[in-house]
Amino acid sequence: MTDGRMQAKARIRELVDQISHHDTKYFVEDSPEISDYEYDMLVKELRDLESRYPDLVLPESPTQRVSGKPLEEFPQVEHKVSMLSLGNSYSPDELKEFDARVHKLLGPGERVEYVVELKIDGLGIALLYEDGVLTRGATRGDGRVGEDVTSNVRTIRSIPLRLKPEGGLRNCEVRGEVYMPTDGLRRLNKEREAAGEPLFANPRNAAAGSIRQLDPRIAASRPLDAYFYTLSYTEGRMPSTHEECLERMRLSGLRTSPHTRKFGSMEKVLEHIASWESKRDGIGYEIDGIVIKVNSISQQERLGYTSKDPRWAIAFKYPPKQMTTRLVDIQVQVGRTGALTPVALLDPVQIGGVTVTHATLHNEDEVARKDLRIGDMVLVERAGEVIPQVVKPILDKRTGSERKFKMPVKCPVCGSDAVREEDEAVRRCVNASCPAQVMERLTHFCSRDAMDIEGVGPALVAQLVDNGLVKRASDLYRLSPSDLKDLEGIAEKSSRNILDAIHASLDRDLARVIFALGIRHVGWTTAAALAGSFGSMERLEDASEEELSKTEGIGKVVGESVRDFFANSENRRLVEELRRAGLRMEAPKSRAGPLEGKVFLFTGELKSMGRSEAESLVSSSGGKVGSSVTKATDYVVVGENPGSKLAKARQMDKKVIDEDAFLRLVGKK
Template identity: 50%
Template sequence: MDNALERARQRIEELRREIEYHNYRYYVLDDPVISDERYDALMRELIKLESKYPSLVTPNSPSQRVGGQPREGFATVRHRIPMLSLANAFDEGELRDFDRRVRSALPGEPVEYVVELKIDGLAVSLRYENGLLVTGATRGDGETGEDITANLKTIRAVPLRLLRPVPLLEVRGEVYMSKEAFMRLNETREEAGEPLFANPRNAAAGSLRQLDPAVTASRQLSIFVYGTGEIEGVSVNTHAETLALLKELGFPVNPHHRLLPDIQAVIDYCNRWQEERFNLPYVIDGLVIKVNSLDQQARLGATMKSPRWAIAFKFPAEQAKTKVRDIILRVGRTGVLTPTAILEPVRLAGTTVSRATLHNEDIIKEKDIRIGDTVIVQKAGDVIPEVVAVIPEERTGDEKPFVMPRRCPECGAEAVRPPGEAGTRCTNIACPARLREGLIHFASRNAMDIAGLGPAVIGQLLAAGLVQDPADLYTLRLEDLVPLERLGKKSAQNLLEAIERSKSNPLYRLIFALGIRHVGERAARILAQRFGSLDRLSRATYEELVTIPEIGPKIAESVITFFAQEQNRRVLEKLAAAGVNTRQEPEEEPGDKPLAGKVFVLTGTLEHFTRQEAQELIERLGGRVSSSVSRKTDYVVVGENPGSKYDKALALGIPTLREEDFRRLVEQ
């Protein structure tokens, strides 16, 4: 090994250990000792070195947490020690019955209990060999789970290597989503017209079972560990010692566990958390009580379904009765009109509740919720107030049905409900209620890429009345910007230059920046190439749009609706008048596109390309990448561990290309 490579290897190892140590300080001890900027600098240095020396990249490097390509399915993992479920107790009497059963099986022996918060998430198993994470799996049916190693690696609280090596350690834990992250995720999904998660547990489970690890990484999941499966090389005698060992090895252990001397102390602790749980940043649905001695646990044994030495105390669902004073509408970033019930204030789950989201028109009709109704409310997962049911026998006849308006309540533009969707939307991109978030998207890196135009500056521009729609950005002057807070002359000049540069962006960036419903970057590129100008796209018919590969009915309807609005056409005219590019650059001659008209499908992991790089290369050479194999497919590019697409290609007789064949094809 040459000197440069050896120095790089040593530095990479130093960086990995330092980054994992700071992950431990931040996620386990909640006591960071460096700034976020310093942490980011360490990660950047590691990624830079690994990019320069790819032979030194390992699966357990911190740089690989969000790596990997989307998978075509999950393999199965058999739990060598089953992950049993717990029996439940719902009141003090059932806890005392549990204690009597334990003591009856251990006559005359002193019994201590460890009580832990029951995190409302998804149970997982993490397997470490010689201190390195090798497998992560869901609980599944207790005997067999799904291999979600790549997704679990994206959770920064999960150590990729232990703080000291252990020959074999299998750890059980609960992956969860915080209340704040859950609220943000559902707000984003609601804005996009996507189905909402019912509670943080469902959100965590749905996030962990994504085939694309990058999606999991974006969901801000965390974990608490609570026990072990197989273990070699270390010895513990009690459950309390087990939790201390897990924390010592680098795992996040919930700090609220307690070692208690008897069942009365357990009951008192459970009663205390009935109210205190609402102050936690995550959801718990009860507490778990375990016999502390591992020897006693072994002698107590288990039934086919659950251990005899543990029980879950479940909190009862908390509900309250109140009245619906009114139903109002909130307009979100993408124009979704979300109905919200204004309630007579009522105490629920530790807070005073005066509002409850009703999500959409269909839910209001399904539950027959009327203004003036007496209703039962609860918090979904102790987070979101929701109306559970109406009490029809308390109606007086004065209640008023809710009718979704046909005009936006904020700007008066037409409000439409696209076929097959639950949400009604304002069609005006300059609607004041959706303008701020729309401007943030317009200026974002993958859209118009206006450096320096972040949320804070956009907020000031709106507050000063300088911008009413995206086109107004191109009329800003230096004297408009300099008076804004923390935006001196130099920063203002830089911003104006960035705005000016954005005028020459390719057409597809402008199309994407407009925030047309369902039109992402890929669709924007296709539309720009097909129609050549914004003017021509604005006059496209539904029939023209749906005949384009990858442009389906939803995108077509959304494009037609967008350009049909007078307010939107006025904004586009202003953009063109300001000098923003609205035309596609001329296409290269067909002779420069050796893959013109060819359809490719990618499957498996490629060694020299990411999935995105391979797709961009094919498209640059005139080809098209499809997500599914059909008789119209020309080639299937096959990497390591290919999935069902490879089998289908063989069955249909479609040519397959190994990576070396693919490289020869694109490099010729």
Template identity: 40%
Template sequence: MPVDATTAARAQQLRRELETHNHRYYVLDEPSIPDAEYDRLFRELQALEAEYPELLTSDSPTQRVGGEALEAFGQIQHRVPMLSLGNAFSEQDLWDFDRRIREALEQPQARLAYCCEPKLDGLAVNLRYEQGVLVSGATRGNGAVGEDISLNLRTIKNIPLRLHGQDWPEVLEVRGEVYMPKAGFEALNARQLEAGAKPFANPRNAAAGSLRQLDSRITATRPLAFCSYGIGEVVGDLPDTQTAVLQALKSWGLPISPEQRLVEGAEGCLAYYQDIAARRDQLPYEIDGVVFKLNALADQQTLGFRAREPRWAIAHKFPAQEAVTELLDVEFQVGRTGAITPVARLQPVAVGGVMVSNASLHNMDEVARLDIRIGDQVILRRAGDVIPQILGIVPEQRPAEARPVAIPEVCPVCGAQVERTRLTRHSKGSESQTEGAIYRCVGRLACQAQVQQAIIHFVSRKAMDIEGLGEKIVEQLVAQSLIRSPADLYALTYEQIIVLEGFAEVSTRNLLAAIEASKQPSLARFIYALGIPEVGEETARRLALALGSLARIRQALPEVLLWLPDVGLEVAGEIHHFFQDAHNQQVLERLAALGVQAQEEGVLHSDFSACATLAELLERLNIPGIARTGAQKLASHFKTLEALITADWLELAGVKGVNEKARRSLSEYFSHAERQKYALALEAQLRDFGMHWDSPKAQNTALPLAGQTWVLTGTLSSLTRPQAKARLEQLGAKVAGSVSAKTHCVVAGAEAGSKLDKAQDLGISVLDEAAFLAYLAQLETQ
């Protein structure tokens, strides 16, 4: 029987009333009707929808109860990445954060406004509303792609299935935290114990586990709540401050923190932090700190993002929680560089709601500093409420039979000798060897742990990104001696792979195709994949961008590398040592012979052309008595290194401002042939690289996109976002994460969102993928 207008109107009225009552009960904590009356209205709507299925809508309050269990979660691509926050663990960290923002905004004396709120200890999610209706929800995932948990999120009572009020954007993505209140957590654990099930360790684990149920009917029984703290993609207008955006979300029925405040300056942030910390235990939910966000959205956009976090926000974490437990033993693990790391095995203990049984001791210097022995009672902390850390021991509780921790003489994996690293330290006019903090297995390729871990790193997503080559497959390949270095991957045959456990014809051919497809990585990815100690993603990117070629990076002397930003002497030494190692050289040559060729190589970055000065070179030679001022006077007088090296006593005496002691030191230093040779070798390399003071100075304008800011949005099919970014940077462009009036061009791939809309509103040039690739090709061939 078709539904009549009166019945349809009644169903619509019931939906509106029930959503209003849900909002008042779960968000405002101001119920306006008794539970029995709410239940009566709910049953009436259920009956109408059962009798007239055409009345059932996706945003009906009756649809929160959960549906059939899923076999697995799908994935949702975040239109705007869900980034993590940087952390502050001290007052000084917060002062530094405020100072960096004021300096970046060129407002050094300003008292900036910050939006403050507690940092809920739950699971970050993204809710997507279209035309005011909740259409999907996802976890943070890796920041770019999250799990589709839409059905589970719909069961959470204080998440509106349809936005309240009016004037909400056409598309609105709301970011927030799903958490479990303390009272709900205690009630849930009581039910678990009554049912003979294992209780949850803490509210966060309970919330995360509840949200990841494949059966949303189970999620519907869990006491979950949601609190919004920000936005993702938006198509439409929003207010221009963080606090005003939150108030707008509240007006549309989305819960925000009742503790949210607006303060001025770092002083206001610290006062807020101290207030919340004092009331932490009285709050009805678990928090692990507070979050400060610059209030002005225009200033947020100006500051932009680092690789993994916004520059305009920070999480000020509370001091970690501590516990005391027994150190049962110390075992030693072998890493991909051969480093032997002591790991404490502990009597399991709950710290901050999590059972901890292991903690890294980092190195033997840390063991000695702690004076730790097996059998000791140790003080354990979860640093940042996450990472287990041993702070010290309880000396008065040391048992008589406590045993010292001794580094093994041989590798626990391969039986090769274990040696302590030695550091070369340069002081004024001398070179000395000191013992390092790290012990390493010298077994190299004979040590399965080193080979295995090095290859696992080499094939990982952020390195060579060889799809289908996971840890278990690498373990099989290493165990059967099919690979003994990363280069061996490219010599694998169909016959060798198909006999491995879990492989058939299709999977074998797919793996071989993935290995083949990885042969042309970006230079930055390739450098990172090599696993050079102390060289992470950012350092690898800087090396690639600055020096522009693998050949230069391989040849670079430590003192030359020091001209690059954020490269210190220790890192420079690790890079130089890695490429001087005969085995590493063999692996690189074999990789090249097998067709592995880093892409996007080019000229030295213009910022580093003719960047060195003779005075700086003299400083870096660490000549006794020659500091910065003396080096500058010598450079100004002699002009060339050769003239300085060959200068006699009379010529040195003619340098004003350099005393006799410094002149004697200079003469003695260059009287050694090896020192002369090394100084001239440094100068020769600077000249070869184009960094020498006499080299032609390339202006930034020599790069076609110098001074331009580009923005990438949407999905590109022909290359990844990092590849596109790297190519733009090689051409001199800065790649930003948000569109502003200063943006030169926006590259819009498939499913481009609000950045494209904003670019069009501002009249900024937009290129689709085909036009972008054609433009790059044109510039790169000039």
């Protein structure tokens, strides 16, 4: 080995260890020791060395989190120790019975301690570490055989690729829950809505759907996190208590919950459960119950298992946020991409403090699978502050007068054929100039996160389309005062404001223009990634599928969708007309902005702009946007109705600023 090569090898080892250490500090312990800039410099140095010496890349290198090609399917793997489910309980009485059974089996007078954990609504996962290095991540599956999702598990930044030696775990298997925080889900759903994709019904589906993505790059783009709660196997001595297992996992760099408590009696456990019922909405992720475990491992072993559950642990489930109401009708909406979506119209009902009148039914298969009929009494659920769902019909309440729903095969708006392609759950109106689609596309184009044309909402768009003034987005830029003069309810002054607002949108950046085009699967973040890596609309238009798939954050599906969009001559014509109208088709040259390296956090609603616009202002000025208050946070921007982050920010003595101050910082005021 040459000297340079030896030095590189040693330095790579050093950098991997340092970066892993900082990852734990940042993602697991919420207490970073260095600035994001210093961190980025370490990663950059590592990447440079690795590209010069590709054969020296370590498997646990943080640069290898997203790696490997998309899979055809997930290999099946057998668990080292079966992953059993827990028995469920729904009332204090059932827990008292559980406690009595434990005491009876262990013998009278024996002291029992219970460790009590939050039950997160996510996806169970088992990680295998060999010589301290993460070698396998698997889903629970049927408990005996699960799916090997290692390449996706590696993309979760809070999961250590190598365990820290402090915990004394080298060859072991640990279990935990992969979940999607509420904020992340809300953002992802918003993005999916904008990209014309179906929304996730709840955090569990979102986590499961993300970890089961065949393309690790997609999994990497999803806001996933994980907590660990079981040491199922370790080489050498097993700790004597569950509490110690948790502590050793924590010392090894695995993220463990700060809300775990230990109690000496079931009475105390019940008080704790009661106190969490009201607290559970404010912790940033969805929990559906509490898990109670006997602390002593030797007691656990003596208690053993029934045919399906351990006798030393039980889950307590909180009542779900569900209500019954009548399904009055099923309406069919036509979206921007022509997708027909059945929507449940409900008798208004209060669920968790919110009046629910509509619920999504996703697609026709879903309606058929649940056997929902118009007129049914139905169970409706709201989970994780997401859109309400119809869970099932109440069959006992059926009178025989209910009607089956049939998905129309013609578009309910324009009457064209609505076609369902193979491998698709969705039926789409084939008519690209379908008024419903045109309306939705234009409304999307003008929306706050896209071209942000104030005053041009769904109502005005409908008027413009109905009067034949606008057929496509580029027509907006040709409108004259006389065009608007005859529209109902538009005074001269407001027509001038509308034209000014349209004109002002010429100033929007390339990312917004790309997003505004409404390409399927291209949400806001994707649009920003495309603008960043291609730099101009022209280059994006001519990008090959291969170039697209090499772009960071862009998967195969998105790449194909972008290709398809620009392969269509109508779409190319639209882009050409927008170019002639004077829209920005180039990304600004990057430069160090005034907020270089500063970390911002937003809570509450801003008056003058949407969240994504505010975030893009931060990033275009060189700053970064965080998702929770940490030591690295520099500014917390508070809008109306701020959430719990404000209290945390005050507690941590962070610089809290209002919207005006923020606008001044980014030079908008």
